[in-house]
Amino acid sequence: MLYRRQARRYNTYKRKKTMLNPHPGLPEFTYVKLASLDEACGFLVEHAGEARLISGGTDLLVRMRDKAFKPAYVVDIKGLEGTDVLAFDPSSGLKIGAAVPMNRVVAHPDVQKHYPLLAQAAKSVASYQLRNRATIVGNICNASPAGDTLGACLLLGGRLNIYGKDGERFEDLVTFFKGPGKTSLQPGEIVTSINFPLPEKGATGTYLKLGRNKLSDLAIVGVTVYGFPDKMTESGFRIKVALASVAATPLMPPVVETVLSENEITEDTIQEAANASMDACFPIDDVRGSARYRKEMVRNLTRNAITEVWGQLQSRTENGLEANR
Ligand SMILES: Cc1cc2nc3c(=O)[nH]c(=O)nc-3n(C[C@H](O)[C@H](O)[C@H](O)COP(=O)(O)OP(=O)(O)OC[C@H]3O[C@@H](n4cnc5c(N)ncnc54)[C@H](O)[C@@H]3O)c2cc1C
Incomplete structure (x- = not known):
């Protein structure tokens, strides 16, 4: 009787432990370090489908631990020609x-x-x-x-x-x-x-990231804005936007650049560009945020990022400074 109770307790403990640590370890693999790019490339071709490259390993090893990848060989790129430059x-x-x-x-x-x-x-x-x-x-x-x-x-x-x-x-x-x-x-x-390449004369930019916390979290939404003076545009500037976490690949909606190139840059133009940025993305719902929330955040972050970059471009133009050069 006592034995059965102890066994039950032990099984419950084991179950809880498994629940607390659903990823008990990495699968087995062979670590491969080769002398040249040529050898590494040859090895990858020979073992296509069963070998993966590793650099820092901060994505690869997590994916392997989660059983998303099960490569038999992990080929290190560190030390190969040109990779340390x-x-x-x-x-x-x-x-x-x-x-x-x-x-x-x-x-x-x-x-x-x-x-x-x-x-x-x-x-x-x-x-x-x-x-x-x-x-x-x-x-x-x-x-x-x-x-x-x-x-x-x-x-x-x-x-x-x-x-x-x-x-x-x-x-x-x-x-x-x-x-x-x-x-x-x-x-x-x-x-x-x-x-x-060397950045354009007078260029500046910013990256605004919205995460669930300030450290160690992937972006719910990320907005990068990069701008520089350009005499060929109506506004006198070219300002580009890239969006993270709101589509299957990073997005660079050309419509935002067009709005900011073809119109005098005012608060209203920036708002129009932010709306266009929101309309251009098609996020999904996931654990980090709903699609609807992401869209709203794209609009807010795009407006804030463009306003910041526009402010810097104006002050640099007024002061005759050539940023980043
Ligand atoms: C706790 C934690 C927090 C994180 N937070 C963030 C975050 O805030 N923002 C963010 O962007 N990412 C984050 N990440 C993800 C990860 O750290 C980054 O994506 C990182 O830049 C991956 O670089 P790595 O060198 O470690 O890549 P690896 O893990 O070595 O490789 C990543 C992938 O690229 C392939 N690969 C590597 N090198 C090459 C090459 N030379 N040629 C071809 N294919 C190659 C690998 O096979 C693998 O599929 C986080 C990860 C962890 C574990």
Whole structure:
């Protein structure tokens, strides 16, 4: 009798423990470290469907723990040619290798001076500890519509350097995202770096993120705005917007840019652009927020972000300053 009661208690304890920790551990896999891009690419082709690349591992290992991916092989990109580069050149721009952790990007003086929008977006990702591992290229290749750095990378004209079995190719980031977790990468292809041209003269930008808390949460909605003086437009400025967490891929609604290019920029124009931004997105309901709430927040955050950027552009124009150059 006593034994049966004890057994019952033990079973209840075990059940509760399983409920408290539904992810008891990583599945088994073989860690692979190869000497060159060529070898890594060959290995990926040979083991297509059963090998995955790892950079910081902050997405991959969580997905493996959650049993979303079960790769037999995890191939490390760290140490492969060109993946550790973080370099700025005043004529060609910025190059960020695929293995460079976000904290290194955020702290780099040339990133802070010439690409403060990128530093701001990277700094909004989770916590300092996580950013010691997480990379910008990992954020991109993970292809989550909620990725915090994707808007800045898109608006700053990011271009990926990709190594595959036929050698090197380049792809503009605008064509890279195909859906949640889906990209244009072909079997065996490895992103080695992302390159950014020099920002336009007088450019400025901001990233506004709405999360459930200030640390370590994905965006319910994220709005990136990037603008610069442009004599070819009616307004004298070109202001672009990118939206996170409101569609299957990051969105860059051209209608917002058109409203702000073709009209004198006033409070009413900014409100019109914010409404257009809201109308352009098609979010879903999920644990972080309803579709309706997200739409409202897109409008509010777009208005606030454009107002902030517009204010900076005006003061820079008045003071004759050339930002970020
Ligand atoms: C606690 C926590 C909080 C988080 N908070 C945020 C947040 O606030 N904002 C946010 O945007 N993200 C957040 N994330 C997600 C994650 O940290 C980021 O997406 C990060 O940038 C991923 O980079 P990584 O180097 O760790 O990628 P990895 O996990 O190494 O890789 C991600 C994906 O890209 C593929 N991959 C990696 N490198 C390459 C390559 N060179 N070529 C081709 N494919 C490649 C991998 O196979 C994998 O599918 C969070 C994650 C955790 C665990």
